[in-house]
Amino acid sequence: MEQDFRTGFLYWVYTCLTTEAVIIYRVENEVRYIHVYDPLWLVKCSAKDIECLFVNKIGFKVEDKDQAMQFHKVVSICFQKGINADNKWNSKWREIEKEEALKAERERKAREDKYNMLRHTLNQRMAAEEKKRVDENEKLRKLLMKKPKPREEKFKSL
Structure with missing residues (x-):
């Protein structure tokens, strides 16, 4: 899982076509994508990245709310409990x-x-x-x- 994407973070969205969350960020003049297939992969993000994802809510269609909220719940739990790749749980x-x-x-x-x-x-x-x-x-x-x-x-x- 890529880390330190918060500096160029644009937004993240849930896509129903591939049933994944996609984090979109910019590095210099290039736009990059991180595809997150499982919500628990977000545990591997750094503390600052989790904070960035917590502050910026995930984008989704109304019919995909349940699946998208699973990703956001994992991020909010990681943010509240301090679970991230930087420290041991x-x-x-x-x-x-x-x-x-x-x-x-x-x-x-x-x-x-x-x-x-x-x-x-x-x-x-x-x-x-x-x-x-x-x-x-x-x-x-x-x-x-x-x-x-x-x-x-x-x-x-x-």
Whole structure:
């Protein structure tokens, strides 16, 4: 959504042909149009733009009054409550969302730490078992590498 159109603002109107609000403004010698298909898009305007739209009422045909007033109601609510693109909307729900996000992050970190600890102890156990097997194999290898003692045969004479 374009912003800062208030300096060259001419007017805004609801058109029934495309079911949209059209904001018309001038930049130097050029006339530009902003097509707003959904009234909630107006929330993305800056505070000064919302004030400009609030002061200048929307133009409409009599039969399109209901649809046009939806756009103007959004602008008036944004103007009254201070909802715009320049600031964050503060409410209890925002604080609750932040708390829930922090809580979820702590839980994720705790699970990750527990997993890392279990993985670490498992790795230690597996390494200890592997070392034990290697030591046993090494003992067997050393025993097999030794040359057997020559046996002396004792013959009994007859």
